[in-house]
Amino acid sequence: MTRAKGFFITFEGVEGCGKSTQVRRLQERLVRLGRDVVVTREPGGTPVAEAIRSILLDCAHAGMRPMTELLLYAAARAQHVAEVIAPALDAGKTVLCDRFADSTTAYQGAGRGVEPETVAVAHRLATGGVWPDITIVLDVPVELGLARANASCGPDRIEQESIEFHRRVREGFLALARQDPRRVLVIDGTGSEDEVADEVASAIASRLVS
Numbered sequence: 001m002t003r004a005k006g007f008f009i010t011f012e013g014v015e016g017c018g019k020s021t022q023v024r025r026l027q028e029r030l031v032r033l034g035r036d037v038v039v040t041r042e043p044g045g046t047p048v049a050e051a052i053r054s055i056l057l058d059c060a061h062a063g064m065r066p067m068t069e070l071l072l073y074a075a076a077r078a079q080h081v082a083e084v085i086a087p088a089l090d091a092g093k094t095v096l097c098d099r100f101a102d103s104t105t106a107y108q109g110a111g112r113g114v115e116p117e118t119v120a121v122a123h124r125l126a127t128g129g130v131w132p133d134i135t136i137v138l139d140v141p142v143e144l145g146l147a148r149a150n151a152s153c154g155p156d157r158i159e160q161e162s163i164e165f166h167r168r169v170r171e172g173f174l175a176l177a178r179q180d181p182r183r184v185l186v187i188d189g190t191g192s193e194d195e196v197a198d199e200v201a202s203a204i205a206s207r208l209v210s
């Protein structure tokens with residue numbers, strides 16, 4: 001179910017594909033166009049969800065089970081949707097979110113092997129039906145993304161996973177785009193920041209009702 005008034009855009013893709021960079025770039029463009037924009041991220045976006053984020057990304061928690069991970073992401077998302085995303089959409093705002101439920105499908109589903117039915121239950125519980133209008137998957141080879149991500153700071157618990165894990169995640173995002181091509185748009189993330197920003201803007205422009 002999509003909220004009647006606002007517009008919900010999510011950015012997805014492997015580590016270092018350029019999500020945070022492109023969320024900022026699109027925010028600048030949309031604000032210039034006069035839109036009321038809320039920028040947020042997952043896991044996190046509220047104090048409770050940011051606390052859960054630090055549990056999830058802590059390298060000390062190497063023994064975390066896939067089901068625990070799934071439920072913690074879902075718990076953070078439930079708080080984030082209720083406290084930030086749904087109220088903003090209800091108020092008619094454009095919400096840009098750096099990762100959302102598709103990351104759970106790709107990481108805990110394709111990456112960790114949690115059953116699709118179980119992931120679907122977690123999505124239902126966490127989102128209450130609040131779902132993106134458009135999702136941009138920035139696609140890059142995982143080696144390029146990890147090299148970009150690790151250049152800025154040390155790897156977190158998820159970034160530390162094997163190349164094979166990250167490849168399954170990348171494939172998970174591409175599979176989502178094949179399943180739902182109207183919502184999930186794949187954009188080549190290997191170009192320059194400006195090139196990617198232009199592609200994102202034109203992909204969004206045709207879909208944004210003013």
Ligand SMILES: Nc1ncnc2c1ncn2[C@@H]1O[C@H](COP(=O)(O)OP(=O)(O)O)[C@@H](O)[C@H]1O
Pocket residue numbers: 013014015016017018019020021022148149152189190191192193194196
């Ligand atoms: N198109 C690009 N080309 C080269 N470097 C980029 C590009 N987009 C982002 N970066 C850099 O790569 C790193 C990861 O980008 P970021 O936006 O944080 O990725 P993500 O949020 O997907 O992990 C940052 O240091 C960023 O400045």
Ligand SMILES: [Mg+2]
Pocket residue numbers: 019020021098
């Ligand atoms: Mg980021």
